[in-house]
Amino acid sequence: MEHLINPRVKDIEISGIRKFFNLVAGTENMVSLTIGQPDFPTPLHIKEAGKKAIDENFTSYTHNAGTIELRSAAADFVNKKYQVTFDPETEVIVTTGASEAIDITFRTILNEDVEVILPGPVYPGYEPIIRLCGAKPVYVDIRPTQFRFTADVIKPYITENTRCIVLPYPSNPTGVSLTKKELEEIADLVRGRSIFIMADEIYSELNFEQEHYSIASNIREQTIVINGLSKSHSMTGWRIGLLFAPKEITQHILKVHQYNVTCATTISQAAALEALTNGLDDAVPMKQEYKNRRDFVYSRLERMGLEVVKPDGAFYFFVKIPALTEELNSFEFCLQLVEKVKLAVVPGSAFSTYGEGYFRLSYAYSMETLEEGLNRLEAYINL
Structure with missing residues (x-):
């Protein structure tokens, strides 16, 4: 019966964010910086x-x-x-x-x-x-x-x-x-x-x-x-x-x-x-913590020599894939991160063809998780 499905539905795909998240879910000792999910509990x-x-x-x-x-x-x-x-x-x-x-x-x-x-x-x-x-x-x-x-x-x-x-x-x-x-x-x-x-x-x-x-x-x-x-x-x-x-x-x-x-x-x-x-100002302490995390992640990415625009909102970095891996597309690069250092980020290609050559890193995670994830990213770059 699949041939009767609306062709427009058949032509669209599952979100690349979720696709990659699902791909690495359940992998032992994985550090995931993939999902834009606040890590704070609802007030x-x-x-x-x-x-x-x-x-x-x-x-x-x-x-x-x-x-x-x-x-x-x-x-x-x-x-x-x-x-x-x-x-x-x-x-x-x-x-x-x-x-x-x-x-x-x-x-x-x-x-x-x-x-x-x-x-x-x-x-x-x-x-x-x-x-x-x-x-x-x-x-x-x-x-x-x-x-x-x-x-x-x-x-x-x-x-x-x-x-x-x-x-x-x-x-x-x-x-x-x-x-x-x-x-x-x-x-x-x-x-x-x-x-x-x-x-x-x-x-x-x-x-x-x-x-x-x-x-x-x-x-x-x-x-x-x-x-x-x-x-x-x-x-x-x-x-x-x-x-x-x-x-x-x-x-x-x-x-x-x-x-x-x-x-x-x-x-x-x-x-x-x-x-x-x-709860008009419930976001204020969360925003301050995200800002602290942003500054920490930005300083680490800069020290690694990665090309990145400093974000002024939300909780993401969109990072240029390092030059030493330019022969890889963004999906292949992210797969290598998973295989070699057990770090999951989102391929830039999930965000249209204009995201190719980049990866997205979410900092909606604890400082401890971010530090470990960035240590693994740095270890990959220094391989």
Whole structure:
């Protein structure tokens, strides 16, 4: 029966991140720096709110968009943090993780043969959905600009078929963010054109060198903001995403969301409400620890002579494969790390063809794990 499967589904592949993680899982004495999973527990007060929701039988459907209390808290959160205003009644949707928010956005705004402009390298979760919609991903090579996806590099790729520009900052896999000025220039470039901006701001609370600036505060009418609690509140498994957009857009996205999941999990919604009301600054100590880890990892990578752009957000390094292994592609290089020194990182090719020649290292791990992993990387380089 496989021949009856939708050809677009057959043509997409499992994420290269997960593929490599699964490949090395179970290997004895392996140090893995692969997954972008915060190593902090969900804050206690949030877990208690989830338990309370179960005890009080908060286990029925909610409004498709989420409880009004949570949507109001989410709107207050982005207003206090990023000075962006959304109406909780009509412009906020609570989703099953940011991944669902991305999915329902693309399925709402894309159709056959339109184009979506993406930076390359980039998180691999966008392209498969774009292709499932029959649309075309158009990658912009941002390696020459130190991974900065600016108006100048975007402009040549805009055509009459461009429907959306994806702005994922701070970035997975590079950790690079954009300045307010750079985002304002992108807004000026797009303003008045029939082009959406999808601003994937899931790492907005993990911005080390500057306050996060949302492009929605500059070009709100064309922007769909994706956010969530996975990274900011260490709630990956709770699966709470947040989508913000003008009501003329959300009224249609909500239809896709309704037929997709009905509503986000009620227990998780209760926990998310606690996170967004009494946990506004839960990310602050985590961010400081990530910054300490970043500085440690950066100093080690520099001492090894590896070529790397210092990240200013998220918790990743995107590292150039050392010159002595240039004959290897990124997958082969990462396999050699596994075989020779029992270290797992993610091949750059998982992040589009523009990631070839690099590997991604996650520092969402304890300092002890990072030190051991970097010792193994250095041992490989010195073989």
